Amino acid sequence: MLSENKLWYQNSRMEETKALLLQARQEGFRSIRLNLFPAAVAEGGVDAIDAWYQSLRVLVTYGNSVGLHMIIDLHESNRCGVDASECRRLTTDFWSRTAGMFSDTRFDVSYELLNEPKGEMVSQWGALYPQLIKLVRSKDRHHSIIVGGKGYSTIWDLPPADPDQERIIYTFHYYNPMSFTHQGADWLKAHPSLAERRNIGWGSYADRTRLAIDFRSVDGWRSRNDAPLFLGEFGVFKRAPAEDRVVWLSSVARMSEERGITWCLFDYEGGFGVEGLLPAIQKGARRQP
Template sequence: MKPTSLFTWILLGLCLAVPYAGADVFDQNKRLGRGVNILGYDPIWRDRARARFQERHFQLIRDAGFHSVRINLHPFRHMDRDRDWALRPEWWATLHWAVSNATARGLTVILDLHEFNAIGDDPDGHKDRFLSFWRQISAQSWPDTVYFELLNEPCKKLTPAMWNQWLREGLAIVRNRHPQRPVIIGPAFWNSVDHLEELDLPPEDRALILTVHYYKPMAFTHQGAAWTGQQDKVGIDWRGTEEEVNAIRQDFDKVADWARRRNLPVFLGEFGAYDRAPMDARVRYIRTVAREAEARGWSWAYWQFDGDFIVWDMQRDAWVQPILDALIPPAR
């Protein structure tokens, strides 16, 4: 029988979102499985009537074979300075709409604080908002299938040493109400695999998931991207040669070794190749990164559903099938 109402979907989601009786953080990480980043730059946060992402997309994501969604949150512009940075009701309404619809369809959810640029440019000026955000999120009751990610890609003036202090303060707020909820944390320098040794996680916390992002080589993955100064550099191939694949394997083995020594599961929170790269090369690269992550038992989330690096074409109202097939191979 096919559910026909949101209420039915919510009941189904509550059944799927049962507490993790006896589950450890490695089991919880497995629930993330294959995921996709959503809603980060959607007008939905300014005006629900202008949203690109619609309720039906949650089911499309689930039916395609994804297990989780990473919701990219930019809450700072929706916080009131005069009310101790309280988040506005309309922002909460949109967030609860997204979480309810995702969990109702059996998708595990990551609430990802994506204010990395604002914080990186002025850490001191934004720390109060960072801490207030996690106080407010932590004060809510969430299904067990909702995970927290303290901050996407700590960078720039938020140095590794400063980030190590911030993450402890944020984690203390979360753990006051959510002692067992998975919290996702990665290194400074944009969650780079090359800066893991500077990340200092509290070893006593056994509900942490390590995250890294992977876009190497940037000359390929960000070709044509104006924000990286590569708008005029296009046509760069990625053939999947032994040398190219070994570079990925060496980076991933380094991450796996770091995590193994600390008994942490790994979540590859972002990877992809910009839309102006040759499609065949994008497919080869994305397929290789996804399979190498899976070979090490990692969960992952592709960047991103729509906007750029897309796996869903809003104009065509259809999957970008070669990218989807690279991420989730069709059943044979």
């Protein structure tokens, strides 16, 4: 996953972003999930948002050229959580324009409708996302659409699959236990105690048992739904013990791969960054008992 630098749409930063994409591909990554925040750019007026969309097209085209599948992720969960009516306008405007721009089959993309629909959207997401699917399909009938559950899109939030829809992928996020994955996360105002936590390890028999129990919920969903699943986010903040980070990431990757579930790490070069770690994660996943 590559978080949007608010300056990447400016020419002075585009080459830097391209270099990150190429580096990720050379390390072995096959897809990149782009976290996008167009609302703030749109406040700069028509010229600013037009330039942003033009640069998004350049970025996706470049990612495809180096062999990356590009997941276009509308990451405006905070804005959407505050004002549901504004969220409907924002998501409708974004997907109307984006799906039309990438509808050509030469683009290797998929569309993630909205990251973690929180706040006001918790009660309204179930009604909104089918409308967004219909909107995207009116523009693009070829590329896959990714749908997460309400709230934090956990395993337990997955919506039921719609058997009448084609090329819909359902996504969930996994960060358990938060005391390990988010230790030292001083930016989490809702959980201030996590900022003070340090040197919490992971990998005991009890830890692995808890992980296996959690993924039984995935098995339960799949037994009720015939649809593809995608682990769209999992990661560990860099302040956790380095070796245990790799053990946890490898264990979660293995749990997914055993079920034929594709996965995406959060994130590549940020606070949860995994630059250079993919070989160790993959090797550890293969070694798990």
